[in-house]
Amino acid sequence: MGLGRVFKGLFFWTSFPNDLDLSCIPLNKLSLCNMITNDKNFLKHSRMGHTAFFPYSHCHVFPLAKQSHAPFPSSNNHANNIFSLIHVDVWGPYLTTNRDRSRLFLTIVDDYSCVMWVFLMQSKGQVLSHLKMFFSLSKNQFGKSILHICTNNGKEFFNNECALFFSSHGVLHESSCTYTLSRIRS
16 A cells, blocks of 8 residues: 555655555545544554554544553453352542541442442441441342452451451452452453
8 A cells, every 4th residue: 555664663654656546445444544644643643653544533543552551351251140259449548528528438349230339438447347238238138148259459358357257258259460450341
């Protein structure tokens, strides 16, 4: 489609045939992202190692190239029933408090249904009491026991009280890798 050259580690188009008839090539907007134009987005796309015929908002490569890490690979390793696996995390503290002075919140996500519960907290010491309440809720309201719990490596989850509570309920406690996002089903 054209000739290019490498300059400081990037590939640039140097020539593009003017007599190229694109009507015979079955192209769509996504494949045209690899063609050249002199619009204002050319520099951005050149820095990404490709050029654009359309503005970058129509190019499927440009938003992916701006990501800070690769997406997680798809996995078929998900829960088969509600409450068989839950993901738990503590968020905060935030500068702004609500009316009851809560600056933290606990999120619990069921892996099977992707339903989320949020509990407001004033301190991380309230994590275990909210988990106990949630375990009771799942058993009494839904008739289901929690089998696995996945948390980060926070001290609020890895202490003697939580370990005793999880073992007394037959729950397998797993931790996610540090500094990674949770792999909750999307």
